[in-house]
Amino acid sequence: MIGRLNHVAIAVPDLEAASAQYRNTLGATVGAPQDEPDHGVTVVFIELPNTKIELLYPLGDESPINGFLEKNPSGGIHHICYEVDDILKARDHLLAEGARVLGSGEPKIGAHGKPVLFLHPKDFNGCLVELEQV
């Protein structure tokens, strides 16, 4: 069911500084900030040869990243995103397996314009999992 690793997301306390560090210190190809109001984040994607890094910064008071940064003020790995062919089929399988799908359970459109869902970290070894239909 899960396919390629689409991205690894890192919540950062300073998006500009983290972007400059990846661009200048790590010599990576760093995209422009992208507001995702539906998800309460501003994201920056870093293209790697085999996957992407998604830098996450809170957008708005309700952002799910605020709580994470309060607990982890210097930032940290926030989630990993796996690709799936059919997100509704994957969701129904996961629900049947007893996993918790976060939010309404209906996919939202993510930063790549594709449907995404999130699975509770407590069900996956303390790791917040995102699924993206590609």
Ligand SMILES: C[C@H](C(=O)O)C(=O)SCCNC(=O)CCNC(=O)[C@H](O)C(C)(C)COP(=O)(O)OP(=O)(O)OC[C@H]1O[C@@H](n2cnc3c(N)ncnc32)[C@H](O)[C@@H]1OP(=O)(O)O
């Ligand atoms: C758009 C873009 C894209 O790629 O397209 C994105 O990714 S958007 C990315 C932003 N969107 C999301 O993250 C949506 C999914 N996230 C959520 O629904 C929520 O953040 C959540 C349910 C994971 C956590 O909600 P919360 O922070 O209010 O809840 P709590 O603080 O009570 O956390 C409950 C327990 O989960 C743990 N916990 C919280 N967040 C994480 C995380 N990222 N990774 C691992 N564990 C986590 C807490 O430490 C706590 O553990 P303990 O009980 O042991 O203390």
Ligand SMILES: [Co+2]
């Ligand atoms: Co993501």
